[in-house]
Amino acid sequence: MTPQTQIALKNxxxxxxxxxxxxxxxxxxxAFTHNRTEPTITRGQLAEKRALLSxxxxxxxxxxxxxxxxxxxxxxxxxxxxxxxxxxxxxxxGTFSGVVLEAIAPDGYSGDIDLLIGIDANGTVTGVRxxxxxxxxxxxxxxxxxxxxxxxxxxxKSLTNPEAKRWKVAKDGGxxxxxxxxxxxxxxxxxxxxxxxxxxxxxxxxxxxxxxAKEKNA
Amino acid sequence: xxxxxxxxSLFHNGIxxxxxxxxxxxxxxxxxxxxxxxxxxxxxxxxxxxxMAASSGAVSSIRNFVPNEIRIPVFILIIAALVTxxxxxxxxxxxxxxKVLGIFIPLIVTNCIVLAxxxxxxxxxxxxxxxxxxxxxxxxxxxxxVVLGSIRELVGTGTLLSGVDLALGESAKGFVLHVxxxxxxxxxxxxPPGAFLGLGLLIAANNWNKAxxxxxxxxxxxxxx
Numbered sequence: 087m088t089p090q091t092q093i094a095l096k097n098x099x100x101x102x103x104x105x106x107x108x109x110x111x112x113x114x115x116x117a118f119t120h121n122r123t124e125p126t127i128t129r130g131q132l133a134e135k136r137a138l139l140s141x142x143x144x145x146x147x148x149x150x151x152x153x154x155x156x157x158x159x160x161x162x163x164x165x166x167x168x169x170x171x172x173x174x175x176x177x178x179x180g181t182f183s184g185v186v187l188e189a190i191a192p193d194g195y196s197g198d199i200d201l202l203i204g205i206d207a208n209g210t211v212t213g214v215r216x217x218x219x220x221x222x223x224x225x226x227x228x229x230x231x232x233x234x235x236x237x238x239x240x241x242x243k244s245l246t247n248p249e250a251k252r253w254k255v256a257k258d259g260g261x262x263x264x265x266x267x268x269x270x271x272x273x274x275x276x277x278x279x280x281x282x283x284x285x286x287x288x289x290x291x292x293x294x295x296x297x298x299a300k301e302k303n304a
Numbered sequence: 305x306x307x308x309x310x311x312x313s314l315f316h317n318g319i320x321x322x323x324x325x326x327x328x329x330x331x332x333x334x335x336x337x338x339x340x341x342x343x344x345x346x347x348x349x350x351x352x353x354x355x356m357a358a359s360s361g362a363v364s365s366i367r368n369f370v371p372n373e374i375r376i377p378v379f380i381l382i383i384a385a386l387v388t389x390x391x392x393x394x395x396x397x398x399x400x401x402x403k404v405l406g407i408f409i410p411l412i413v414t415n416c417i418v419l420a421x422x423x424x425x426x427x428x429x430x431x432x433x434x435x436x437x438x439x440x441x442x443x444x445x446x447x448x449x450v451v452l453g454s455i456r457e458l459v460g461t462g463t464l465l466s467g468v469d470l471a472l473g474e475s476a477k478g479f480v481l482h483v484x485x486x487x488x489x490x491x492x493x494x495x496p497p498g499a500f501l502g503l504g505l506l507i508a509a510n511n512w513n514k515a516x517x518x519x520x521x522x523x524x525x526x527x528x529x
Binding site for chain 2: 097100101104105108109112115116119120123126127130131134222223224225
């Protein structure tokens with residue numbers, strides 16, 4: 087080994103070690119911060135989920151731990167889902183009292199609109215919230231509860247109120263208002279809520295089955 | 305330590321003379337994307353300023369131990385670690401705001417202005433000066449963000465500070481200013497074109513102002529002589 091290569095090797099080793107030490111210190115700092123913040127982050131996420139669920143299903147309707155009742159359901163055209171989605175079963179005094187469904191309105195103005203739909207045991211909508219969307223800000227985004235109370239009009243509706251042919255926006259002769267200039271968005275939401283009710287009607291018997299049989303893998 | 309004159313020149317440099325948003329035109333992506341309202345703009349600005357102050361200070365204090373050829377990876381490592389710490393802290397303590405700013409917090413790492421200051425200034429200067437330089441640069445960016453955010457929010461929706469409850473909790477909802485009541489909104493301002501137009505106008509105004517000052521200085525010379 088010539089002296090030059092020896093020096094080069096020594097230099098490379100030195101730089102490598104320095105880089106390694108910095109990587110080590112960086113990793114240690116990150117691990118420490120992660121450790122410190124993780125419980126708070128998880129708690130915040132759970133609280134947020136719980137708050138969202140309570141917006142679509144009134145807390146008076148159930149006495150079980152709604153978050154713990156989460157189940158995964160396979161993709162279904164009525165829910166608009168292409169991957170398995172979640173649902174939460176509400177019970178009061180052990181009997182089925184309602185369900186919260188995750189659904190997608192696939193035909194929004196700019197793609198999917200993610201919805202959370204609460205339905206009570208009688209098949210009446212207790213609340214709907216948009217959890218994610220890409221609708222035009224200031225135009226189609228009034229479906230978001232933070233922007234306007236438009237979405238509240240679904241509460242109290244069911245498959246028979248209004249009747250099936252009036253589950254449309256007012257412009258198409260239906261029972262639901264929509265703002266001028268943005269009808270594609272509400273049309274998609276109305277359709278998705280209606281399909282979710284159809285899904286509920288089809289699966290109600292399974293939802294109402296006794297918990298022991300349903301929650302063994304929960 | 306640092307003299308008052310040095311302090312003044314560092315802040316003048318960061319906020320006016322070499323303002324990242326209006327003069328250096330570095331880090332445009334977050335500037336354009338997150339300036340759709342005042343609260344988002346201010347939050348991202350403060351997060352960036354904190355990262356810049358901390359990273360410049362850290363880079364400067366280790367500058368003598370880092371061989372020249374690996375300085376960039378080491379700087380990036382420091383910046384990335386600091387940004388991740390801020391990202392985690394924001395996720396833990398201001399979760400709703402963290403959700404709104406989303407990917408733009410981790411992306412502070414790739415904001416070239418942070419690395420540019422680390423390499424151009426912090427690698428050659430005292431830690432205290434470097435931290436202040438980083439802070440001043442960050443504040444300069446924050447000011448542009450806030451002005452652009454105000455213009456876009458005001459023109460776009462007629463409000464100011466909407467969404468302040470995301471940062472400060474439900475009780476802050478009353479801080480939202482409905483400057484133009486019953487305003488119908490001007491969508492373009494909130495959409496991306498509004499960001500380009502707004503920033504363009506701000507740069508033009510800044511250049512016009514500079515030209516005017518220079519003109520006045522030229523006019524003043526013969527009188528003084």
